[in-house]
Amino acid sequence: MPLGFIEATPQWVQEAFVVGTEAAAATEPRTPVWSRRGGWTNRRVATLAAAGLLSAGSLGLAACGSDDDAGAEGTTTTTEATGNGAGASSGAQPAEVDQTVAAVLSSVETNLNQAGPDGQVVYGWNHLVGDGTGSGTITDGDVVVDMLGNVDYVDGSGEFFGFITFDFGDAGTLAVRMDGSAQAATDTSDAALSADLEILGGTGDLVDASGTGRFEGGRPERLGGAVEGTYSFDLAD
Known part of the structure; x- marks a missing residue:
């Protein structure tokens, strides 16, 4: 007192x-x-x-x-919570890597649009396909990769999501969802790409497949150019 x-x-x-x-x-x-x-x-x-x-x-x-x-x-105390929403990339590698696929994908079709006063907003989709090389429990051989990616970029960078089909030949296919982000120049070139992967299921021997994964790669050219990188998977038992 x-x-x-x-x-x-x-x-x-x-x-x-x-x-x-x-x-x-x-x-x-x-x-x-x-x-x-x-x-x-x-x-x-x-x-x-x-x-x-x-x-x-x-x-x-x-x-x-x-x-x-x-x-x-x-005094007011606040608790910060971190989490990842759709389109956000956690940056965490799989706990265990059972299969990797290294591939270079080329664009076969795009539908990209611009918006904003200076056209700085780019949105739409890009369809890419290519051949890759697998290493792991599914195959140590060739893998065909088919990606449909949706982008939401401002000044060249932003979030993307989409779906990828990995064709392992006789072993079957993996259906995968990706949620990631791109950091690029304002003209969308020289992009660093990363994404979290979720296995939705599969066909053939992989029909009951599940698990998570991670994609790390890049795109030297502008949006619509070739995408190169490695996909790593942790397959659930």
């Missing part, structure tokens, strides 16, 4: 204040209070107004709490 309160207040008011505070403290439930020094603690909060004794406003006082109490009432 500030010293000025004691000096400027009549003795009978001080006594009533002490009695009322002790009575309220004895009956009020314990309430969690945050302190920068002590963290969360349970303390009894005295409600003087409910006791009908006095109020800070009637005495012309701005506050009569300690510095710790002021910090407890004026």
